[in-house]
Amino acid sequence: VNASQGDNSAEIAKAQAMLNEVNAAFQVADQRASEAAHALNEAVSRENAAREREAEAQAAEHEAKVAEAPFKAAQEELEAALADLKAQEDSYNGKTAELKKQSEEGGVVSRNRAKVQLDAHLAEDPLPLRRAKITTEAAQKKADRARAPFEAATEIAVAARAEAVATADQARATRAASEQAADQARQARQQADRDAAAATAAREQAEAAREQAEQAAAAATAARQQAEQARRESEQAKAASEQALDDAEAKVRETEAYLQELKSKAGSGQGKLWWMERELFEAKKFLPTSRGGIAK
Numbered sequence: 001v002n003a004s005q006g007d008n009s010a011e012i013a014k015a016q017a018m019l020n021e022v023n024a025a026f027q028v029a030d031q032r033a034s035e036a037a038h039a040l041n042e043a044v045s046r047e048n049a050a051r052e053r054e055a056e057a058q059a060a061e062h063e064a065k066v067a068e069a070p071f072k073a074a075q076e077e078l079e080a081a082l083a084d085l086k087a088q089e090d091s092y093n094g095k096t097a098e099l100k101k102q103s104e105e106g107g108v109v110s111r112n113r114a115k116v117q118l119d120a121h122l123a124e125d126p127l128p129l130r131r132a133k134i135t136t137e138a139a140q141k142k143a144d145r146a147r148a149p150f151e152a153a154t155e156i157a158v159a160a161r162a163e164a165v166a167t168a169d170q171a172r173a174t175r176a177a178s179e180q181a182a183d184q185a186r187q188a189r190q191q192a193d194r195d196a197a198a199a200t201a202a203r204e205q206a207e208a209a210r211e212q213a214e215q216a217a218a219a220a221t222a223a224r225q226q227a228e229q230a231r232r233e234s235e236q237a238k239a240a241s242e243q244a245l246d247d248a249e250a251k252v253r254e255t256e257a258y259l260q261e262l263k264s265k266a267g268s269g270q271g272k273l274w275w276m277e278r279e280l281f282e283a284k285k286f287l288p289t290s291r292g293g294i295a296k
Contacts, residue, residue: 043175
């Protein structure tokens, strides 16, 4: 056959170019599928790690609850001791006020009898009241000792929980993104416009990540502000405590000086002054030795 044939080299070149584009598209799709599979495996690993951290956080939370039990018991014991102390103080002060009132009202005989009873009441050793104060002090120390491990365990549990939640959220987001990328890679072999959907999903994920970052920053700011407020309140409480000690120390010195002045004067009532000095001596046991207190 010697019939002449038309020159189709241009069509052949175009077909070859189209074939080259198909091969290139398949290579891109295969590469994306491989990358998606790798990303998915990495996301699964991160999710497993997140679950482990979540389990650790739950264990830390359980430890915090266990540590809370002795602290709660110590707080209840302290509250009971404070209630008993108040009852003893109210009883003692009530009796004092009643006898004082009786010593100032009524007939001479009843007033004198009330004065004698008042003197005896003030001179006697208020053992229940002192016992209540000692019990309250011991309960306060016990509560303070129990508070430290509870607060430490709570802090660890809160930090672990926050870290576990953040890690789990990140792992879930990463796995979701990886699965989406794998699906997009498979679809890319069939349809090229899946890239637009992938770009949209990536943009939405970026916006979600930005929103999460903003929420985390806001939470961190709030936590810092709460911590600063707690520190300021602690400093105020410490200052109030120091002022109370200063006032108590001044009262003790003033009372000592006045008792010494009374003792230097002639007259009756030396026994009563002795009892007052004894009560003042007992009261000084509640002051620190650095402020003139007496060691118990």
